[in-house]
Amino acid sequence: MFTRQRGGLFDALATALCVWAGLFQTPVGALARSAKAAFFREPLPARPLLAYYSGGTWEAPVVKANAQDWQVPFLPLEGPVLASEGISPLARAVQLVGTQLMPAQRENGAPRDLRALSGALEKASSDLGSEDAAVLSVFAGVDVARFAAERVRADGKALAMENLLARLPPGHEGQGDAASLSLTLATAYALRSPLAAPFRLTSGFGERQHPLTGKRQLHTGVDLAVPEGTVVRAAKDGVVTRASYDRLNGHLVIVDHGRGVTTAYCHNARLEVTVGQHVRAGDRIAESGSTGRSTGPHLHYQLELGQRPVNPLFFQSL
Amino acid sequence: MPSKGLGLLRGFYVPLGLFALIAVGVHGAADVLDDYVLRGVERLDAWLDTFWAMNSFTESWVDAVSSLQRTWIARAVAFAWEIAADLVVALPCLNYFEEERADLRSPFRWGALLSRLNQKPTLTRLTRPFIAGIFAGTGAWTISRAVESALYPQLSALEEFAAPTAHTVSLISFALVLGSLAWRCAALALMHADSASEKRPGFFAAGVWGTAVVLPLAVAAIADLLLRFGGGN
Numbered sequence: 310m311f312t313r314q315r316g317g318l319f320d321a322l323a324t325a326l327c328v329w330a331g332l333f334q335t336p337v338g339a340l341a342r343s344a345k346a347a348f349f350r351e352p353l354p355a356r357p358l359l360a361y362y363s364g365g366t367w368e369a370p371v372v373k374a375n376a377q378d379w380q381v382p383f384l385p386l387e388g389p390v391l392a393s394e395g396i397s398p399l400a401r402a403v404q405l406v407g408t409q410l411m412p413a414q415r416e417n418g419a420p421r422d423l424r425a426l427s428g429a430l431e432k433a434s435s436d437l438g439s440e441d442a443a444v445l446s447v448f449a450g451v452d453v454a455r456f457a458a459e460r461v462r463a464d465g466k467a468l469a470m471e472n473l474l475a476r477l478p479p480g481h482e483g484q485g486d487a488a489s490l491s492l493t494l495a496t497a498y499a500l501r502s503p504l505a506a507p508f509r510l511t512s513g514f515g516e517r518q519h520p521l522t523g524k525r526q527l528h529t530g531v532d533l534a535v536p537e538g539t540v541v542r543a544a545k546d547g548v549v550t551r552a553s554y555d556r557l558n559g560h561l562v563i564v565d566h567g568r569g570v571t572t573a574y575c576h577n578a579r580l581e582v583t584v585g586q587h588v589r590a591g592d593r594i595a596e597s598g599s600t601g602r603s604t605g606p607h608l609h610y611q612l613e614l615g616q617r618p619v620n621p622l623f624f625q626s627l
Numbered sequence: 628m629p630s631k632g633l634g635l636l637r638g639f640y641v642p643l644g645l646f647a648l649i650a651v652g653v654h655g656a657a658d659v660l661d662d663y664v665l666r667g668v669e670r671l672d673a674w675l676d677t678f679w680a681m682n683s684f685t686e687s688w689v690d691a692v693s694s695l696q697r698t699w700i701a702r703a704v705a706f707a708w709e710i711a712a713d714l715v716v717a718l719p720c721l722n723y724f725e726e727e728r729a730d731l732r733s734p735f736r737w738g739a740l741l742s743r744l745n746q747k748p749t750l751t752r753l754t755r756p757f758i759a760g761i762f763a764g765t766g767a768w769t770i771s772r773a774v775e776s777a778l779y780p781q782l783s784a785l786e787e788f789a790a791p792t793a794h795t796v797s798l799i800s801f802a803l804v805l806g807s808l809a810w811r812c813a814a815l816a817l818m819h820a821d822s823a824s825e826k827r828p829g830f831f832a833a834g835v836w837g838t839a840v841v842l843p844l845a846v847a848a849i850a851d852l853l854l855r856f857g858g859g860n
Contacts (some may be wrong), residue, residue, distance in 0.1 A: 320637055323807035324644030326800055330770040331647030335654040336706055337713060338647075359702040361654070362661040456779050456790055460772070476772065478780045550666070553673040556680035557689040571694065584670070616695040 333479065336361045398498035399440060400427035403447050403491045414487035419447040439468035444491050448484035449477065470568070493569040493614050497624040500544040500566075501590055503574060503610055504597075508533040511607060514620035520604050529618035530573065530611030537578055537606040541595040543588040544572045544625075552580050558609075559601025562594050569616070575609035576601050644808050645720035645815070649759065652766030653712045653841075656848035661705035668701040712844050715837040716759055719819050720812065740821050751820035751834035758838075758845040759816030763809035765848045771801035 332338035336358045346353050404423050407415035420426045426447070433443035433451070437458045446454035457476040458468055466472040470492055474485045512532035518525050543564055550571070551563035560577040578598025588594060599606045612621040672692055679685040692700075744752045775797035782789040820834065827833045 317637060319803060320641055320644070320807050323804045324640045324647075326770055326774065326804060327644040327647035327651065327766070327808060330766075330773050331650050334769065334773060335650050336709065337650050337654070359699065359706060362658060362702040362705050452783070453780065457776075459790065460775065460794075464772075476776050478776045550669050551673050553677060555676040555689055557686055558676070613694055616693070616698050 396423055396427045397430070397495075399444065399491070399495040400430055402494035402498060403430065403444055405494060406487050406491045407447060410490065411483070411487040414448050414483045416446070416448055416450045416484075418450070437468070438462070441470040441473055441488075441492060442468050444495075445470070445473055445477075445484070445488045447491075448487045449481050453478065453481060489569070494624075496545065496566055496568045496570040497612065497614055497619075500570075500572070500612070500621075500625045501542070502625065503541050503544050503572070504533060504535055504539060504608060505542065506535060506539050508535045508539075508608075510534075514618075514622065527618075530575075530609050531621055532607045532609055534605065534607045535597050537596075537598050539597045539608075540593050541574050541577060541597050541608055543590055543592045543594050545570075545590045547572075547588055549582045549584055549586045549588060549594070552582055552584050552586075555601065557602045559598065559603060560595065561601075564588060564594070569614055571613045571616075573609075573611040573613070575611070576603045576607060641808070641811070642721045645812055646717045648766045648770070648804065648808050649717035649720060649762045649812055650713055650766075651769050652762030652764070652848060653709055653717065653844060655765050655769050655851070656762070656844035657705050657709035657712070659847040659851045660708070660844065661702060664704050664708075665698060665701035668697050668704070672697055708840070708844070712841045715841050716755075716762060716816070720815060740817055743821060743824075744817070747824070747828070749820070749824040749831050749833050750838055752817070752824050754838050754842065755820040755834070756813045756817040758841050760809070760813035761845045761848050763812035764805070765852060767801055767804040767809050768852070770804055771797040774800045 332342060339358055339361065343353055345351075400423060404426055407419065408421070420429050430440075430443050430447070433446050433454075434440050437443055437446060437454060439458070442454050442458040445457065449457075454473070456478075457473045460476045461468055461472045464472070464476075470485075470489055474489070477485055510531060511534045512520075512528060514528060514531055516525060517528045519528075541562075545564075545566045547564040547566040549562060550565045551561060551573075554560050558575040560580050561573065561575045562577065562580055562582060563571055563573045565571045574595055576597070576599060577595035578600060579596045580594070581596070582588060582592075582594045597606060597608045610621060612619055612624065676689045679688040775793045778796055779789055779793040782792055785792055824830075824833050
């Protein structure tokens, strides 16, 4: 059966397809391409091996500079102003990415004006079936986004960025990254305050001398002083990925909002959610307190984008 | 004529195709499982944090692993799992031609294989062909989707016919890969399982470790496929 000579063309074609897909769609293929590049002293062509599992959410670049330097491009935002002018956080995020952070990835025909962009995104969301596809159309072009959306729909999957990126033609990886980053920023811009009651900012984000240990270290969130028992609410819809206690963070909740955005709430007196629970924006998740390594009742509120802590004040007015 | 010439060279390229096909299927499954691995790592980290915080000597380790590092660990586990599965299922494909070519021509060989599967079932004989078949089938599907996505922009001149044309070509490539290579993966896996089982006669659990590595991935691949056609995510 294997030695008969007929059908060789079909076998060769099938093999070519498999080898092509194996080389460009798997980490093993990336290893092979990297080995070839190293042998011929060419620039490395492949994505980092572990990026093959990224799931379509934007990831912070690995940088040696400290976290504050890294945040400079995210200069924000005037949230309330945007809302009053009818400009969505999504449009602001797309504008920021398309003009300042990754301008080369923006499709030439995409509107430059913020208000026009806002309207175009709304229309594209309705035409293409999702916000994610609309954002993709700004960077990869309407035709490519429409094609990806149609194929994802035919696959029976949701029109989420992860699924859309899996259906992008090769060579659009940069546009895919820009679209993912836009969604991440838009999600962060749409976060609500975790506290409804009045509070006082007692320690900001950044390098500081720890009040108990005396060591200089990065304070990865903001401390908001509130009376014990104040209700802590989810900043946005999401899934609880951690609800635990330890002697440093006290009673701690982490909520994954999707699109590479997570928020953490530490030093609570009591938790009201469990791991895996879906929460809506504004849902009660805990009562604040002073558990763990804490000098008084407060909420340590932390925001991470692409698995890196960033200053929440850049994205929401607390 | 070219087909005949290529048929003569089959021994050089078909093993590569089989390996790549399985590798694509395995990666699809690992990509499904990596989210679950991440959840496991998060739970383990939460448990360890509680443990480290119990005494002052270890409490500084509580924040030692950032969420970036936890994600990295989860992905590294998924990658290691994928490579291990490739070693168990895909790598043997590279070696098949030399040792199996003559045997595969013989219907007696197939009869003997199936008879031993029936009379002396072992874990590997029962599972490996199905697992290889699953990876080959899901791999063929992934490849057809990649063909469609790659072809579409090249066909823009066809305007409204571009998408249906790309889709049709992708279906043809799916059928081509299934008909040419996918079934060979399953057949070959049965032969390898048979020879491994014959080396340890009477030992049902022969190859249990390899099966333990690849079975969860195969289940994930099937579950992903069922969810897809069932309209889920």
